[in-house]
Amino acid sequence: MTKPLQNSTLIKKKKGIVYELVTNKWLYIMLFPAMLYFFVFKYIPMLGVVMAFENYNPVKGMLHSDWVGFKNFTHFFGEPTFWMLFRNTLLLALYSLLFYFPLPIILALLLNEVRKEAYKRFVQTVIYIPHFISWVVVVSMSYLLLTTEGGAVNNAIAGLGFEKIPFLLSSEWFRPTVVLQLIWKDTGWGTIIFLAALSGVDTQLYEAATMDGAGRSRQLWHITLPAIRSTIVILLILRLGHFLDVGFEHVFLMLNSMNREVGEVFETYVYRIGLTQGQYSYSAAVGLFKSAIGLVLVLSANWLAKRFGEEGVY
Structure with missing residues (x-):
């Protein structure tokens, strides 16, 4: 009995998410530019945090620069x-x-x-x-x-x-x-x-x-x-x-x-x-x-x- 109940709960949740997206689509469309801004200018730059633990070389890039740990x-x-x-x-x-x-x-x-x-x-x-x-x-x-x-x-x-x-x-x-x-x-x-x-x-x-x-x-x-x-x-x-x-x-x-x-x-x-x-x-x-x-x-x-x-x- 447990698995059918869990499956039905998941289906309801999925339907709830789809229903929410469909009924409030214009709100999410208006929200999209703000989400895109934060993703591009706030979250993607977080990858640059790796530089703090490296001896960053612009020629080698972040992926191939020497790792120095907490030296900096x-x-x-x-x-x-x-x-x-x-x-x-x-x-x-x-x-x-x-x-x-x-x-x-x-x-x-x-x-x-x-x-x-x-x-x-x-x-x-x-x-x-x-x-x-x-x-x-x-x-x-x-x-x-x-x-x-x-x-x-x-x-x-x-x-x-x-x-x-x-x-x-x-x-x-x-x-x-x-x-x-x-x-x-x-x-x-x-x-x-x-x-x-x-x-x-x-x-x-x-x-x-x-x-x-x-x-x-x-x-x-x-x-x-x-x-x-x-x-x-x-x-x-x-x-x-x-x-x-x-x-x-x-x-x-x-x-x-x-x-x-x-x-x-x-x-x-x-x-x-x-x-x-x-x-x-x-x-x-x-x-x-x-x-x-x-x-x-x-x-x-x-x-x-x-x-x-x-x-x-x-």
């Missing part, structure tokens, strides 16, 4: 620059997480309190625009504003009787400048998901709270924040997955010989060592190390979220 990793961990890169990347990532991540939430909560739709839409449009400006333009604008030779900010500082500050050449001002640029560019764009989550909160909860005498602050604390808590947790977990991705283009454009000691991060180091100096296997090992840390952080954060009763990402 031990070489990287033994380099004097390892701790410098790790410290710089970690500090930039921590500053971004502490100062940037909460701001879209706060801004979304403030926008949610605006009752005039015309004014709310105008503010949303204004704060979304910087996201569409490339980092090249953002850094160029920063140079024009912060340079000691005619920059508007330093001219204002000098006009107040203080000495000009070399923001762009100072190692002390590198990290604050990078974080402030990130905040200006992407805070508004980050509010979209939280505003979408806020739009799903049942308005009857606010009406009931108002009848019970709760003010706007208590409604915010007891209704609004709990309603978007799961969204905040999921986005935090996803953010931790890219914790060490501090933005190659952004940091690379801000680097110079005066701030490289505090500005060089894993991504710029991989570019400099891998592409400009041709050490492909070594740079692949550095990139794989950074990705492994991101994977560990995602798994750990997801486990902690489930331990505290949240859904997590899987």
Whole structure:
């Protein structure tokens, strides 16, 4: 009796899959370009991870290059620059997480309190625009504003009787400048998901709270924040997955010989060592190390979220 039951179950499953594909074919057709994108640009490049364990030779190719195991990793961990890169990347990532991540939430909560739709839409449009400006333009604008030779900010500082500050050449001002640029560019764009989550909160909860005498602050604390808590947790977990991705283009454009000691991060180091100096296997090992840390952080954060009763990402 067991085999016929198993066969009938398999047949039902197969029929269920076919029925699902047929009835929702247009949804799967729309999904296909996204799946193709991830397959071509995300999964196929994973084959290049093999380079991290080889002495890669472009002539021989990945399949015939000499296998060296963990030699590239031990070489990287033994380099004097390892701790410098790790410290710089970690500090930039921590500053971004502490100062940037909460701001879209706060801004979304403030926008949610605006009752005039015309004014709310105008503010949303204004704060979304910087996201569409490339980092090249953002850094160029920063140079024009912060340079000691005619920059508007330093001219204002000098006009107040203080000495000009070399923001762009100072190692002390590198990290604050990078974080402030990130905040200006992407805070508004980050509010979209939280505003979408806020739009799903049942308005009857606010009406009931108002009848019970709760003010706007208590409604915010007891209704609004709990309603978007799961969204905040999921986005935090996803953010931790890219914790060490501090933005190659952004940091690379801000680097110079005066701030490289505090500005060089894993991504710029991989570019400099891998592409400009041709050490492909070594740079692949550095990139794989950074990705492994991101994977560990995602798994750990997801486990902690489930331990505290949240859904997590899987």
